[in-house]
Amino acid sequence: DADVTQTPRNRITKTGKRIMLECSQTKGHDRMYWYRQDPGLGLRLIYYSFDVKDINKGEISDGYSVSRQAQAKFSLSLESAIPNQTALYFCATSDFDGAGQYFGPGTRLTVT
Amino acid sequence: SQQGEEDPQALSIQEGENATMNCSYKTSINNLQWYRQNSGRGLVHLILIRSNEREKHSGRLRVTLDTSKKSSSLLITASRAADTASYFCATDLSGSARQLTFGSGTQLTVLP
Numbered sequence: 001d002a003d004v005t006q007t008p009r010n011r012i013t014k015t016g017k018r019i020m021l022e023c024s025q026t027k028g029h030d031r032m033y034w035y036r037q038d039p040g041l042g043l044r045l046i047y048y049s050f051d052v053k054d055i056n057k058g059e060i061s062d063g064y065s066v067s068r069q070a071q072a073k074f075s076l077s078l079e080s081a082i083p084n085q086t087a088l089y090f091c092a093t094s095d096f097d098g099a100g101q102y103f104g105p106g107t108r109l110t111v112t
Numbered sequence: 113s114q115q116g117e118e119d120p121q122a123l124s125i126q127e128g129e130n131a132t133m134n135c136s137y138k139t140s141i142n143n144l145q146w147y148r149q150n151s152g153r154g155l156v157h158l159i160l161i162r163s164n165e166r167e168k169h170s171g172r173l174r175v176t177l178d179t180s181k182k183s184s185s186l187l188i189t190a191s192r193a194a195d196t197a198s199y200f201c202a203t204d205l206s207g208s209a210r211q212l213t214f215g216s217g218t219q220l221t222v223l224p
Binding site for chain 2: 058090099
């Protein structure tokens with residue numbers, strides 16, 4: 001089984017809808033991250049969490065919120081989706097010293 | 113904003129040849145990491161080089177780091193068609209609480 005899983009893998013939604021992307025990991029890592037990737041660009045950090053009680057904004061947090069339900073689960077929500085949030089979303093984990101991140105397979109989100 | 117910038121943006125070589133990709137960054141780093149991304153998939157961690165290291169090897173991969181020039185290079189020797197992917201450098205900035213900042217990537221195509 002994959003160490004980092006994301007659901008759903010693909011989602012098409014309409015402008016204004018609320019949507020949640022979920023991430024689960026079995027690596028036992030404390031640190032979890034949400035990134036988005038736009039075509040031809042690298043990954044940009046949305047939110048990150050260093051433990052269950054720690055949530056931090058990344059470079060592009062506006063329009064997003066997160067919830068760390070447990071050490072193994074980190075969810076990303078779009079409260080009111082807009083078309084420019086169409087992107088590929090990745091969850092990642094790392095161990096305490098942050099050396100190397102493990103990525104999920106990604107969620108392709110399309111907002112029409 | 114992108115901390116790391118890869119060069120070239122795209123590279124096409126024949127199987128068996130070596131591939132060299134470069135990454136430049138702007139501020140002091142704790143370490144620099146290279147990742148591979150196959151089309152539409154999650155990123156895979158390849159290698160990490162710390163700021164006090166100058167060269168590191170892993171299988172067919174060789175990474176160099178020049179902190180005075182704020183640059184790194186990734187060399188893939190004896191390339192294979194399976195090496196076709198996008199390659200990203202990511203910098204772990206000093207004092208950034210272990211966030212990674214990704215470059216925009218080099219698309220490598222290895223022709224059989």
